[in-house]
Amino acid sequence: MKEQIRCAVLGLGRLGYWHAENLASKVKGAKLVYVGDPFGDLAERTARELGIEKFATDANRVLEDPSIDAVIIATPTHTHAEMLEKAAQHGKHIFIEKPLTQSLAEADRAIAAVRKHRVSCQVGFMRRFDGAYAEAKRRIQAGDIGTPLYFKGVSRDPGSPPEAFIKNSGGIFLDMSIHDYDIARFLLSAEATSVSAHGNVLVHSFMEAYGDADQAIAYLSFDSGAAADIEASRNAFYGYDIRGEVIGSEGSLLIGSLRHHDVQLLTRNGSTHDIVPAFPQRFKDAYLNEICHFIDCLRRGEAPSVNEQDGKIALEIALAARESYETGQRIALPGYA
Numbered sequence: 001m002k003e004q005i006r007c008a009v010l011g012l013g014r015l016g017y018w019h020a021e022n023l024a025s026k027v028k029g030a031k032l033v034y035v036g037d038p039f040g041d042l043a044e045r046t047a048r049e050l051g052i053e054k055f056a057t058d059a060n061r062v063l064e065d066p067s068i069d070a071v072i073i074a075t076p077t078h079t080h081a082e083m084l085e086k087a088a089q090h091g092k093h094i095f096i097e098k099p100l101t102q103s104l105a106e107a108d109r110a111i112a113a114v115r116k117h118r119v120s121c122q123v124g125f126m127r128r129f130d131g132a133y134a135e136a137k138r139r140i141q142a143g144d145i146g147t148p149l150y151f152k153g154v155s156r157d158p159g160s161p162p163e164a165f166i167k168n169s170g171g172i173f174l175d176m177s178i179h180d181y182d183i184a185r186f187l188l189s190a191e192a193t194s195v196s197a198h199g200n201v202l203v204h205s206f207m208e209a210y211g212d213a214d215q216a217i218a219y220l221s222f223d224s225g226a227a228a229d230i231e232a233s234r235n236a237f238y239g240y241d242i243r244g245e246v247i248g249s250e251g252s253l254l255i256g257s258l259r260h261h262d263v264q265l266l267t268r269n270g271s272t273h274d275i276v277p278a279f280p281q282r283f284k285d286a287y288l289n290e291i292c293h294f295i296d297c298l299r300r301g302e303a304p305s306v307n308e309q310d311g312k313i314a315l316e317i318a319l320a321a322r323e324s325y326e327t328g329q330r331i332a333l334p335g336y337a
Helices: 014-025 042-050 059-063 077-089 104-116 131-141 163-169 178-188 205-210 284-300 308-327
Strands: 005-010 030-036 054-056 070-073 093-097 121-124 148-156 192-200 215-222 227-233 241-248 251-255 265-267 270-272
Touching (some): 005 284, 014 070, 077 093, 104 308, 121 308, 163 205, 178 227
Parallel strands (some): 030 054, 148 227
Antiparallel strands (some): 148 241, 192 215, 241 251
């Protein structure tokens, strides 16, 4: 087993900073030695705050450093393909935030680079590492609900990201619902064969200019005979609402709730409880767990449990959902036409 994995983080927005913070102090066997971001003095400030040795505004400087074993890519989605290919060419193991890339052609080139240069790649589908979803998977595998027949996913954000983000996000099916597409495959142990998707702009009118929606639903069929419906919303002004359900031949599993703390207040005015305010609170442990898994795999010389191929499959579903939304047609997934 390798004693220590020397890491760099590229992209120091919200997610990138959390990954850097975790690697700097919370992940056994990891040493964060480099951070990079092209905007202002963000890299320098982050390095200073976290006590990191090196910082840069140029990603190439980071990737060319021979002392780096692995890189965490948390740059904007439209840069993923370039960053991943360059990291692989420099022999760096890769953790990359979802989505893997924005197009299937980019995904194929990225996968080819990963395999050509024999590096490991993990995609940031953190829900697989959340305690509730992991327990649901264990219960399904144990046969507690019989044969899984149907997945229902709900992903609701308290509001929309700014227009500048939406413009380059790839849309609600790629940016948001892709988490549910991946977790549906994970829980059902099945592959999607077709998708039908619909959506509307109900609140955020600026999305119309980008062909996006703030309220959407997709219906998926799977090769096992199972099915799923997946809702995505930017309009849950009451809080951050992530839930799931797997219906089986012998029972049902309910995953997640709106409760932030398991405390209920009873007064003469009725019963109340607090609601999860945002995704940092809901998935804080999952983000740490997925990075711990990545580092553990590298130290042991094992392949990550969610890899570049999983990233491509989730991308295929997301792009098919977007095509269905745009055309009004049901779209068959590759290999199932």
